[in-house]
Amino acid sequence: MRRAAPTGLRPPAPRRSSCATHCGCRLPQLPVSQVAPPVDFHIGDVIRLRKPHPCKGFDWTVVRIGADIGLHCTTCGRRVLLSRSVVERRLKSFVARPDFHEPFDGADALRGLEPLAPPGAE
Secondary structure (H helix, E strand, O other), X not given: OOOOOOOOOOOOOOOOOOOOOOOOOOOOOOOOOOOOOOOOXXXXXXXXXXXXXXXXXXXXXXXXXXXXEEEEEOOOOOXXXXXXXXXXXXXXXXXXXXXXXXXOOXXXXXXXXXXXXXXXXX
């Protein structure tokens, strides 16, 4: 068996992917981002979003609040349901806010109520 004559060149080293390389330098520590509190929406608020609705309207009335926000277009009357994060991201400004918002007391509001009787029981 005969060997090839040595050329003096080394065989190429296996290539490492760019994500596997380490430059050896330390990246500066980034500040910990502050999580913004959720926007306080109330039923009846009129908000302006960044992009227009296909009817060319920018203003929406809040009709439902929760993990999803129900919006009613003030121009064409269309009703849509968007996630809270999407509405908060697209929110440009509040156009109008009702003067009085009823606070929700949660369980405290339900304490004095009597339970409903089952149907047929008297």
